[in-house]
Amino acid sequence: MKKIHILDKLKQWDIDIKEIPLGDFDQIGEFTAKKNRSPGTDLYNRVGCFFRPNYERGILIYYLIRKFEINSMLEIGFGRGYSTFCAAKAMSDHGIDGKITTVDTNLNDDFLNSLAQVFPKNWFDKIEFVKSTSDVFFKENNKKYDFIYIDGDHTYDAVKNDWNNSKNIYNNFLLFDDYHLPTKTEKDIECAMVIDDIDTEIFSKQLIIMDRRIFFDDRRVKDEDIDYGQVLVTRET
Ligand SMILES: C[S@@+](CC[C@H](N)C(=O)[O-])C[C@H]1O[C@@H](n2cnc3c(N)ncnc32)[C@H](O)[C@@H]1O
Numbered sequence: 001m002k003k004i005h006i007l008d009k010l011k012q013w014d015i016d017i018k019e020i021p022l023g024d025f026d027q028i029g030e031f032t033a034k035k036n037r038s039p040g041t042d043l044y045n046r047v048g049c050f051f052r053p054n055y056e057r058g059i060l061i062y063y064l065i066r067k068f069e070i071n072s073m074l075e076i077g078f079g080r081g082y083s084t085f086c087a088a089k090a091m092s093d094h095g096i097d098g099k100i101t102t103v104d105t106n107l108n109d110d111f112l113n114s115l116a117q118v119f120p121k122n123w124f125d126k127i128e129f130v131k132s133t134s135d136v137f138f139k140e141n142n143k144k145y146d147f148i149y150i151d152g153d154h155t156y157d158a159v160k161n162d163w164n165n166s167k168n169i170y171n172n173f174l175l176f177d178d179y180h181l182p183t184k185t186e187k188d189i190e191c192a193m194v195i196d197d198i199d200t201e202i203f204s205k206q207l208i209i210m211d212r213r214i215f216f217d218d219r220r221v222k223d224e225d226i227d228y229g230q231v232l233v234t235r236e237t
Contacts, residue, residue: 001196001231005223006056006210009232013067020059022215025086029055031118033082047218056210057177057230058086064147065090068172071098074145076134076162077152077177078104081115088123100127101145104152107131134158138165145170151177156190163194167203174233179207181227195231204234 007017035053037044043051061083064070073087084102091098107129116124130137134152138161148170150162159176166174178191198205209229212219 001205001207003207003209003229006060006208006213009060009206009208010063013063015063015067017214020063020214024089025055025058025062026052026215028058028085028089028119029082031115032080032085033058043219051218052212052215054211054230055082056212056214058082059214060208060210060230061149061175062086062090064173065096065098066094068146069094069096070146070172071096072143072145072171073098073100073147073149074166074170075100075102075149075151076137076166077150078102078107078129079151080111083149083151084127085115085119085123088119088126091126092120092122098126101130102127103130103132103134103137105131105133134162134165143169147171147173147175149175149177150191154178154189154191156193159191159194163198172234176231176233179229179231183227191231198233200236202236204236206232208232 010017029052033053033055035051036049037051065073065087071091075084078084084100087100090096112129148166150159150166152158152162176191176195178189179195180186180189180192195205207229208231209223209226211226211228212221213223213226
């Protein structure tokens with residue numbers, strides 16, 4: 001599969017790294033994506049506890065929405081909301097009259113209420129929260145979306161279902177999280193098996209190398225050693 005560095009991808013969209021206010025993404029990530037390492041692990045001891053796991057996904061989604069004036073996005077898997085809120089900020093910052101539908105089995109009202117204390121109301125106005133499995137959501141909905149982001153259950157059957165349910169209802173872009181090259185194996189992360197099978201005569205796929213390629217990587221992994229990323233799918237023209 002074609003592989004591209006996030007900075008080159010952004011350059012293709014005429015975005016200069018110097019214009020990206022990283023602090024904006026850091027602030028959203030602080031409440032929705034920041035992770036901590038377990039005491040006693042090597043990285044905890046050597047470089048510290050907290051890290052920013054692929055905050056670059058929020059940057060990619062923000063500029064995709066800005067560049068292509070995306071006004072309908074479907075996310076499978078809200079998690080703690082990092083991507084949703086980056087998308088809502090993009091629509092809000094650029095006057096895009098759009099909606100993000102985010103579907104998750106584990107939406108928690110108390111957590112959403114705590115986010116409402118720190119994020120602007122106009123971001124929330126752009127978001128439709130759906131508490132459901134993706135399978136049930138797709139059965140009950142037949143809308144089309146400019147952009148679909150698949151980041152729910154990462155096991156083979158679930159990703160396959162999400163792809164089959166999405167492939168005919170995205171207008172412009174579809175993004176998969178967690179594509180792992182063969183050198184990286186992790187239990188229950190099986191997205192690559194589905195993505196590799198996508199027919200390249202119909203769809204075009206690009207692997208974007210991104211995790212901590214813009215934000216500081218305290219692991220100090222070189223670009224060429226990053227063996228995972230997100231895959232952006234468009235239709236062959
Ligand atoms: C990795 S997190 C999503 C992260 C989020 N997209 C982001 O970028 O910040 C995966 C989420 O998928 C949800 N999930 C798992 N299985 C699901 C299913 N079958 N349908 C909908 N959501 C699911 C989990 O509850 C979890 O919150």
